[in-house]
Amino acid sequence: MGKSTLFNRLVGGMVSIVEDYPGVTRDRLYKEVEWQNHRFILTDTGGIVSKPQAGSIAAHVLLQAEVAIAEADLILLVVDGRVGLTNEDILAADLLKKAKKRVLVVVNKVDSFRIPPALFEFYPLGFGEPIAISAAQGLNTGDLLDRMVELLPKEGPQEILDSDTVNIAVVGKPNVGKSSLINKLIGESRVIVSEIPGTTRDAIDTVLQHGGRSYTLIDTAGLRRKAKIKDSIERFSVQRTLSAVERCDIALIMIDATEGVTEQDKKIAGFAHETGKASILLVNKWDLIEKDEKTLHRMEKRIRFELGFLHYVPILFISALTGQRISKILELIDFVAEQHSSRIGTSMLNQVVNEALLLHPPPPDRGRQLKIYYATQIKIKPPTIVLFVNEPEFMHFSYLRYLENKIRAAYGFEGTPLRIIVRKRISRENKEQREVR
Numbered sequence: 559m560g561k562s563t564l565f566n567r568l569v570g571g572m573v574s575i576v577e578d579y580p581g582v583t584r585d586r587l588y589k590e591v592e593w594q595n596h597r598f599i600l601t602d603t604g605g606i607v608s609k610p611q612a613g614s615i616a617a618h619v620l621l622q623a624e625v626a627i628a629e630a631d632l633i634l635l636v637v638d639g640r641v642g643l644t645n646e647d648i649l650a651a652d653l654l655k656k657a658k659k660r661v662l663v664v665v666n667k668v669d670s671f672r673i674p675p676a677l678f679e680f681y682p683l684g685f686g687e688p689i690a691i692s693a694a695q696g697l698n699t700g701d702l703l704d705r706m707v708e709l710l711p712k713e714g715p716q717e718i719l720d721s722d723t724v725n726i727a728v729v730g731k732p733n734v735g736k737s738s739l740i741n742k743l744i745g746e747s748r749v750i751v752s753e754i755p756g757t758t759r760d761a762i763d764t765v766l767q768h769g770g771r772s773y774t775l776i777d778t779a780g781l782r783r784k785a786k787i788k789d790s791i792e793r794f795s796v797q798r799t800l801s802a803v804e805r806c807d808i809a810l811i812m813i814d815a816t817e818g819v820t821e822q823d824k825k826i827a828g829f830a831h832e833t834g835k836a837s838i839l840l841v842n843k844w845d846l847i848e849k850d851e852k853t854l855h856r857m858e859k860r861i862r863f864e865l866g867f868l869h870y871v872p873i874l875f876i877s878a879l880t881g882q883r884i885s886k887i888l889e890l891i892d893f894v895a896e897q898h899s900s901r902i903g904t905s906m907l908n909q910v911v912n913e914a915l916l917l918h919p920p921p922p923d924r925g926r927q928l929k930i931y932y933a934t935q936i937k938i939k940p941p942t943i944v945l946f947v948n949e950p951e952f953m954h955f956s957y958l959r960y961l962e963n964k965i966r967a968a969y970g971f972e973g974t975p976l977r978i979i980v981r982k983r984i985s986r987e988n989k990e991q992r993e994v995r
Contacts, residue, residue, distance in 0.1 A: 560666045561636045564693035565589070565602035568703065589763075593703040598710055601626050627653070632660045632709050635683070639665040639690060643679045651683040660709050663688035664702060669695060723765070723772040724895050727802040729830070730812035731822040735842040738878040739812065740764060740777050743887065768888055778802045803829055807939065808836045808894055808973075810887070815843045815857070815875070819864035827865055834940040836898040836974040837871045838890055845877040870966065872973055894973030900941055902969055904934045907943065914964040920957050928952035931983050940975040946983040953980045 569589040591600045603623040627633060633654055637647050654661050663683055668675045668690040675690040689705055691698040728736045744766050766773040778799040803809055809830040813823050830837050839861065847853065858873055865871075872890060876883045911933045920928040929948040936942050943965070947953060962976055 560638070560693045562602055564634075564636060564664070564666060564691070564699075565600060567693050567696055567699055568600055591703075593707060596707045596710070598706075601630065624653075627657045627659065630659060631711050632662065632706060633657075634664050634706075635661055635685065636664045636666050637680060637683075637688075639668040639675055642676070643682070647680075647683065651685070655684065661685040662705060662709060665690045666693050668692055669697070671697070723774045724808065724891065725774045725776065725806045726808050726810060726891060727776045727778060727806035727835075728810045728812065729778055729799060729803060729826050730842075731814070731820065731826070734812045734814050735878040736812055737777055739810070739840070739842070739876075739884070740775050742878055742881055742884050743775065771892070773888070773891070776802045776806060799826075800829060803835060804833055806835060807898060808838065808891055810838050810840055810891075811871075812840045812842050813861070815841045815847050818857075819861055824865065827868055831867055831975055834975050834977065836894045836940070837868060838887075838894055838973060839865070839868065839871050839873045840887070841873060841875045842878055844875040845880050845882060870972060870974065870976070890973075897970055897972050898940060898974040899938045900969065900971060900974075901938055902935050902941075902943075902965075904932075907933050907935060907965070910965055910968045911945070911961065914961055918960060920952070920954070923952050923954070926952055928957070936979075940977055941971055942977040942979065944979045944981055946981055948983065950980040950982050 569591055589600050589602075591598055603626045604620075635647075635650060635654060637643070651661075663680050663685050665675060665677055665680060665688050669692045671690070677688045677690060680688045689698065689702055691702050693699065728740060730736055744764055764775045764777070766775055803826075811823070811827050811830060813819060827837065827839075841857065841861070847857075854875060857875070861873060862869065872894070874883055874886060874890060876887070878884070911930060915930060920930075926949070931946045931948070933943055933945050936944050945953075945961075958978055958980070962978060965971070966976065
C-alpha cells in the first residue's frame with residue numbers, strides 16, 4: 559500500500575526502508591515534520607495482519623502498531639487505489655474504530671487525476687471523505703498535509719526533538735541485545751525484542767527524558783558479515799547502521815560476553831572511532847558468564863588487547879536481561895558527552911605540550927629536528943588540536959601518540975577520540991612573500 563513510501567515523502571527523506579513487497583517495516587519509526595508553521599511527529603508502522611500466530615514477527619508488528627495507535631492524535635489509514643477495498647482494509651478499520659481516534663483514509667497509488675479516482679468504494683470504512691494521493695510521485699501530498707494539520711489538535715504537548723539532545727546510537731552485531739537494552743532504559747517495549755537475529759531492520763529513534771536531560775536512543779539493525787547479507791533490505795540496513803553512527807554523538811558498542819570480541823565488533827568500533835564519535839563499550843550477557851574474582855579483569859584485558867585503538871573508551875559489564883548495571887549507563891553517557899565537548903584553553907594546552915617536550919624531546923630524523931611552536935584546539939566533538947611545527951614530515955606517529963597520551967593524562971578526554979593535526983607554521987616572511995605574489 560505504500561505506507562513507508564508516504565512516510566518518506568512527508569518527512570522529506572529516505573527514512574523508512576521501501577521495497578515492492580509488504581511486511582518490510584516492523585518497528586515504529588518517528589520523525590518530526592513541519593508544514594505551514596505546524597510541527598508534529600509522524601510515525602511509520604508495520605502492516606496489520608489479521609490473526610497472526612502467537613509469538614511470530616507479525617504478532618510483534620501488530621503489537622507495535624497498536625502502541626502507535628494508542629499514542630496518536632491522528633491516524634492515516636493508507637489503502638491501495640489500484641487494488642480497491644480489501645478485507646485487510648476492513649479489518650484495519652475495525653481495529654481503528656475500537657481505538658476511537660481521528661482517522662483519515664488515504665487512497666494511495668492514484669497516479670493520474672485526469673480520470674476522477676474511485677474514492678466512493680472506501681466510504682464504507684466509516685471515516686468520512688478519503689483523500690487520493692500518489693506517494694511515489696508526490697501528487698496531492700501537499701493537500702494531504704493541509705488536511706492533517708486541520709485534523710490535528712491545535713494545542714497540547716508535542717514530542718519535538720531538542721537540538722540539545724544527546725544522540726546515542728546503540729550498535730553491535732545481530733542478537734547482541736540492542737533492543738532489549740533500549741527497552742530497559744526507557745521502561746517500555748517500544749522496540750521489538752526477538753531471538754531472531756536481524757529483527758530490527760530500521761534505525762529507530764526513541765526520545766528519553768531523564769534527570770532534566772533529553773536523550774535520543776537510536777536502535778539499529780545488527781551488522782552482518784558481507785557473505786550473510788542476502789537481500790537488498792539487509793544491505794540497506796547495514797548502510798542505515800553506519801548512518802546512525804554518523805549522526806550520533808555517542809555510540810554504545812555492545813559486545814556479547816559469551817563470544818568475546820569478534821571481527822564484526824572490530825569493524826563497528828573502528829567505524830565509530832574513524833568518524834570521531836564518542837564511545838562506550840557495553841559487554842552484555844554478563845549474567846551468563848561463570849565468574850571468579852579475576853574473571854572481569856581477564857575479560858577487560860582481552861577486550862583492551864583486541865580493541866587497542868579504543869584504549870580511551872570506558873567498559874561496562876551489563877545484562878540487558880536482568881538489568882545489571884543498566885542504571886550506570888546514563889551516568890556514564892553524561893560523563894562521556896561532557897568529555898566529547900571539552901575544550902582546553904590555548905595557554906593550558908601549550909603548557910602540557912611544552913612539559914612533554916622537556917620530558918621527552920622528539921628524536922632527530924637524519925639530523926633534522928622537529929620543532930613544535932604552539933598548539934591550539936580548533937573544535938569539539940571530537941576535540942581537535944592543531945600543532946604548528948617547522949616540518950610536518952618530521953613528526954613520527956609514535957611521538958604523536960606520546961603527545962596524545964600526555965594530553966589525555968592532563969585533561970582526560972575519556973570516551974572520545976582526540977584528533978591531532980600537524981601543520982607547518984607559516985613564517986611572517988613567507989606570509990609577506992605570498993601576499994606580494
